[in-house]
Amino acid sequence: MSNQTLNDNKNPSKIKRGEMISISSAKGGVGKTMLAVNLAVALSKRNKKICILDADFQFGDVSLAMDIQATFSIKDIIEGIDRIDLDALISSLNLHDSGVHVLSAPDRPEYADLVTTSVLEKILDLLLGYFDYVIVDTEVGLQEKSLFLIDKTDTLLIVTNLEMTTLKNTKLMIETLDVLGFRDKVQVIVNRSDMESVIQATDVPGILNETSPIYIPNDFQTTSQSINIGVPFVSNRARTDIAKAIYKMAEQVTSRREIAVFEPPKPSLLQRLLRKTKDKEGQA
Ligand SMILES: Nc1ncnc2c1ncn2[C@@H]1O[C@H](COP(=O)(O)OP(=O)(O)O)[C@@H](O)[C@H]1O
Ligand SMILES: [Mg+2]
Numbered sequence: 001m002s003n004q005t006l007n008d009n010k011n012p013s014k015i016k017r018g019e020m021i022s023i024s025s026a027k028g029g030v031g032k033t034m035l036a037v038n039l040a041v042a043l044s045k046r047n048k049k050i051c052i053l054d055a056d057f058q059f060g061d062v063s064l065a066m067d068i069q070a071t072f073s074i075k076d077i078i079e080g081i082d083r084i085d086l087d088a089l090i091s092s093l094n095l096h097d098s099g100v101h102v103l104s105a106p107d108r109p110e111y112a113d114l115v116t117t118s119v120l121e122k123i124l125d126l127l128l129g130y131f132d133y134v135i136v137d138t139e140v141g142l143q144e145k146s147l148f149l150i151d152k153t154d155t156l157l158i159v160t161n162l163e164m165t166t167l168k169n170t171k172l173m174i175e176t177l178d179v180l181g182f183r184d185k186v187q188v189i190v191n192r193s194d195m196e197s198v199i200q201a202t203d204v205p206g207i208l209n210e211t212s213p214i215y216i217p218n219d220f221q222t223t224s225q226s227i228n229i230g231v232p233f234v235s236n237r238a239r240t241d242i243a244k245a246i247y248k249m250a251e252q253v254t255s256r257r258e259i260a261v262f263e264p265p266k267p268s269l270l271q272r273l274l275r276k277t278k279d280k281e282g283q284a
Helices: 003-012 032-043 088-089 108-116 117-130 146-151 162-181 201-208 220-229 241-262 269-283
Strands: 017-025 052-055 100-104 133-138 153-159 187-191 214-217
Touching: 003 241, 017 032, 017 146, 032 052, 032 088, 032 133, 032 153, 032 187, 032 214, 032 241, 052 117, 052 146, 052 153, 052 269, 088 117, 117 146, 133 146, 162 187, 162 201, 187 201, 214 241, 220 241
Parallel strands: 017 133, 017 153, 052 100, 052 133, 153 187, 187 214
Antiparallel strands: none
């Protein structure tokens, strides 16, 4: 069931809001962009309206990974941001053959600073009011803008591989997100999980204190060919194990929020306090 249907059932007057899924990592080169573009195309096959926000504002390469000749980028809408409406924003997106829309990163790193958190706030509000899913490919680590996006996101995919340094930094990142109160949004993705390594995939739950990571297999040939020709492999190599793993991941990450929506409301602090007082009175 789509989020829209869920929302409509609960409250018909409620304004639709799509789901935001962000992809982050503590190290570069772990597969964020590979996951972002393939997840987006996998979700678009379910007739969902999907947009990718390339939030690696200095070195974003979503357009490259999808072979999009980016006519517009986020830089082009900054000047008129106070007046922009949904139609104007949509006309600034680049459309991929799969139906996925992309808001591309600026074409030069020096423009990254022009993208402020207030620009992002405006853009996300418009995008989430129209698309079913907004997939955000963030820059590495925890900076002002990535923290802003993490705060806004519904689901945060943290990508790691089996390398010692990546795992060490991923652990630190998750601990920091825990302190900030964002732990519940986190879903760990272990990419290249069956690659030859001293650390095994089965060691990861213990190292990261994460009970159920999602594992994506190692497949150099499929991923590198996909990047080189700019075709996400879930489209043209759907029978590979890695594509199947992405489809399964798409299923898992989108069902997270649907389950959350159906969770019975937790009692308020006051209700819990009243209950405790009543229990005590009962014992007396
Ligand atoms: N599961 C995988 N198996 C083999 N190679 C992979 C896998 N995932 C990503 N790669 C390769 O790793 C490199 C970095 O991936 P990319 O998505 O650009 O990382 P990031 O966006 O985190 O910097 C790319 O060359 C990609 O082909
Ligand atoms: Mg990238």
